[in-house]
Amino acid sequence: GAGVSQSPSNKVTEKGKDVELRCDPISGHTALYWYRQSLGQGLEFLIYFQGNSAPDKSGLPSDRFSAERTGGSVSTLTIQRTQQEDSAVYLCASSLARGNEQFFGPGTRLTVL
Amino acid sequence: GESVGLHLPTLSVQEGDNSIINCAYSNSASDYFIWYKQESGKGPQFIIDIRSNMDKRQGQRVTVLLNKTVKHLSLQIAATQPGDSAVYFCAENTSGYSTLTFGKGTMLLVSP
Numbered sequence: 001g002a003g004v005s006q007s008p009s010n011k012v013t014e015k016g017k018d019v020e021l022r023c024d025p026i027s028g029h030t031a032l033y034w035y036r037q038s039l040g041q042g043l044e045f046l047i048y049f050q051g052n053s054a055p056d057k058s059g060l061p062s063d064r065f066s067a068e069r070t071g072g073s074v075s076t077l078t079i080q081r082t083q084q085e086d087s088a089v090y091l092c093a094s095s096l097a098r099g100n101e102q103f104f105g106p107g108t109r110l111t112v113l
Numbered sequence: 114g115e116s117v118g119l120h121l122p123t124l125s126v127q128e129g130d131n132s133i134i135n136c137a138y139s140n141s142a143s144d145y146f147i148w149y150k151q152e153s154g155k156g157p158q159f160i161i162d163i164r165s166n167m168d169k170r171q172g173q174r175v176t177v178l179l180n181k182t183v184k185h186l187s188l189q190i191a192a193t194q195p196g197d198s199a200v201y202f203c204a205e206n207t208s209g210y211s212t213l214t215f216g217k218g219t220m221l222l223v224s225p
Contacts, residue, residue, distance in 0.1 A: 004156070033212065040121055042202060043157070043215040056212070091156050101147065102213065104156030 002026070004105035006092050012111045013082055021077045021108045025094030033093045033102060034067055034077050043091065049075065050097075082112045121200060123220040132190040134219045136203030141184060143205035147213065148177060148188045152199045160188070160201075190221075198223045 005024045013019050025032050034046040045059040049069040060066070064082075069075040079086055089109050093102040126132050138146070144165035149157035163170045163177045163186075170177050176189040186203050200220050204213040 035215075042217045043204075043213075045212045045214070048212055059212070093156075101159050101162060103159070104149075106154075106156050 023092030029094035
């Protein structure tokens, strides 16, 4: 079956612009995660959605970052007024439930000029 | 191992050798651990997992060892192949918490 997909694969934007990143999780997976990976670094947790529960936003670095998940499936991560330090690969993962193996998408590489 | 700035710890081996990648975790309450492999330009890929009620688990060519006393996790890859070249991350999770905490990663380079 299809895995986690993300779009776009690459995004170049100018400082100060808003960007939207999309994640399509594996069908039937109730848990969805967003991570950020800077060059040569590990994965930094951003936000977690589980079913219809309120999301865990504890990893969002600033109020310029927000995410939503519509209908318990597709999720969008929005970064407002992008800064150069936002440049990174943004990874989405989904799992059947909390605590289960997470399946990752290929990521979106964001470059802020 | 620890990473310094942008430089990942690197393990270089010859094809056919056995590889051992180590990871130290910090949370003694962690009870679920995963090893991920990340190839260049791709998302992390699950390799093997282990729960804290075990100290060893074997997969195909891979073995994970867990030492809870010293909070240490290792990944052993038998007969390493060039296709195993990637960055390997350990991740830990605590029951009742939603997220995985990832280590910094180790780069494995396999020479033919």
